[in-house]
Amino acid sequence: MASVGLVAGCRSTVPVGGSSGRPVVLTTFTVLADMASTVAGDRLEVRSIVKQGSEIHGYQPTPSDVQRAIGAALIVENGLGLELWARRFTAAAGEIPTLTLSDGMDPLLISEDAYAGKPNPHAWMSPQRAMLYVDRLEQAFIALDPEGADQFSANAREYRRQLQDLDDELREDLASIPDEHRVLVSCEGAFSYLAHDYGLEEAYLWPVNAESEITPKRMARLIDTVRTRRVPTVFCESTVSDKAQRQVAAASGARFGGTFYVDSLSKSDGPAATLLDLQRHNVKLIREGLSSDGSQG
Template sequence: MLVGLLGFALVSACSPVRRAELRRQPDGLARRPQVLTTFTVLADLARQVAGDRLDVQSITRIGAEIHGYEPTPSDIERASRADLIVENGLGLERWAQRYVAAAGDVPTVTLSQGMEPILIEADAYAGKPNPHAWMSPKRAQVYVDRLVEAFSSLDPAGRPTFQQNGAAYKQRLQALDQELGQALAEIPAHQRVLVTCEGAFSYLARDYGLEEAYLWPVNAESQITPRRMVQLIETVRARRVPAVFCETTVSDKAQREVARASGARFGGSFYVDSLSEPDGPAGSLIDLQRHNVRLLIQGLRGGGA
């Protein structure tokens, strides 16, 4: 059934957003325009801009591995009722074009469109863009601008609200940028090595002067080879990295072996591709960033899991 659904013609990821038609629910009340995002982090960003004017939901659930997600027939049905689909782009959601096509004539906005990406330097993904641009508070502000533009086209009467919400949230992201910069600046230069399972921290590392080492470039290509394992163990040993980390959406088994073999500690799990539950440590993008940086500093200074 799903194969048949995915056979529709592709819809461009940069399609202009159409104005949402006013629809009525069974009780006669107007229905808010429905926005679907490809994963929970984007849903949080979208809600910050949308306020109460739009109904924003994530296609994937909390904790889902989003790179190779397989949409279900119920996902397609949800999308067909949406007024707008929001995706990251940069090759992150390999399934998104087929998903949008199967949903029918639903406009899509790509938040990274026009952004100059950091390119992956090694392995099978060498030369391709690193898709995790939202991990930079600076780049996340570009996402906000794209959302304001898209939502204003969808709901023109809400433009002042979207602009006000977007400006307020960008101020919070700017404050977060300063906060993270000050916190990470306290890490001594020889300890500024961020070791993770996935190379998802390239944008954050560039912003704050960290070096990055990882087991695989993106989760979609997460097969662990002996060569990769040995190279990372040697890097951790040579740089005397005190702690290594992994992400919540993948198994940390291999990274714990890196820690054991290198003499480092396993410092805990970062949130990247998914938020936590609302009452967890990463219930929003800002909380996610603070959790990760606290965990990193704790691990590199001698704490950890």
């Protein structure tokens, strides 16, 4: 598979593949499409392979997905084992150069079950790490379209500023949660980076959605954690069923506090239309849920 380092060297002119006449950049899922679009501005046409609301981990690309990818200038992926299907996809679409945003990053490791020792892929959930994604997008887009360098750099600089403001905001918001309630319980272990950055503990039903089997052992372990730690509120993510987590809430005496967005943005009129909106929506639920006394309504 071609690497992003080959983008500038293999093309003397900017490739054109979109209906707009602009070079097409494909991202593996909607969160990355939002980030890439913000850096690209109006110089590139950014599309997501996986649509809103779809589960990224076990996605199965369709023939129409592959057809739409032919002629693209670049594919942007997360890496860290998130998109296990991406190598087959790029091979089928014609060995499109690929940018892996997590390359060079020191990831947090999963500590439980069959995934123990493997990297947690959800690094974009840390605003500080998301800034590293922006750095790589800026570099790759300049290599792809050198004439747009000033625009890409200006967009990236402004986006990094917004992410730093977000980091400051989230740090202040989450600091208000009482010490005895600082356990974040979700369906997927997708909040490791956020928990690490802002001093929370994390508990979940399964490590990653690719392994979302709800065993009696996992269920019992989480119920015991919620009871023992007197966690007032539990949550789940938008791309999986919340049925099991609602059972955890009922069995433990906690309440179900709402739906997080992690692997997918919402629709444009929803609460998580961008990565910045996604983070603010999630943290609002966390702050409200973990600052309560946990009584069920």
